[in-house]
Amino acid sequence: DAKTTQPPSMDCAEGRAANLPCNHSTISGNEYVYWYRQIHSQGPQYIIHGLKNNETNEMASLIITEDRKSSTLILPHATLRDTAVYYCIVRFSMEYGNKLVFGAGTILRVKS
């Protein structure tokens, strides 16, 4: 799996958009970009994933640059409950038994 680089921490005001960046400059054509988050003492929660196109679901939007070397996760209206560690990972689509490998992630603190 390609390596990703994320800032160690970010702050966001409640109600504002949280934009979490991720660099994955060595990503290959068959690797997806995934985002998970983990709230303290809970299991990781899947947020969103994409290959080339931007994606949106009920939780967030994923913006992938045209060269696919970086992406941004957007939480449109952050709440206090969005405080968590956010992990950006890339996964090869066809690798059998593909395990998840989390890096250090970004600690997002949403403040009132």
Next chain:
Amino acid sequence: DVKVTQSSRYLVKRTGEKVFLECVQDMDHENMFWYRQDPGLGLRLIYFSYDVKMKEKGDIPEGYSVSREKKERFSLILESASTNQTSMYLCASSIDRGGGQPQHFGDGTRLSIL
């Protein structure tokens, strides 16, 4: 929504005991996974299963075994618990064997071996 349920959130056992961790998913997923998560070491894959009665070793299978008798249930067994198996254990399931679909996790079992 996918629901992955782990039988216990917190568990305390003694050294040498046989420990069973249970995981059930309600989405008819073929693939199920057991990880452990430790500070500074991230997620490490213990075992995974891609079908009933099928299992494959992950990166750290020593001291563990698994059982998949029904599609929805995947059990992790610590044959003889040791203190270095104190950890957060996470079960996950996915519809896809590869990387094209997400793995969905349970809330984890925080296991302490005394």
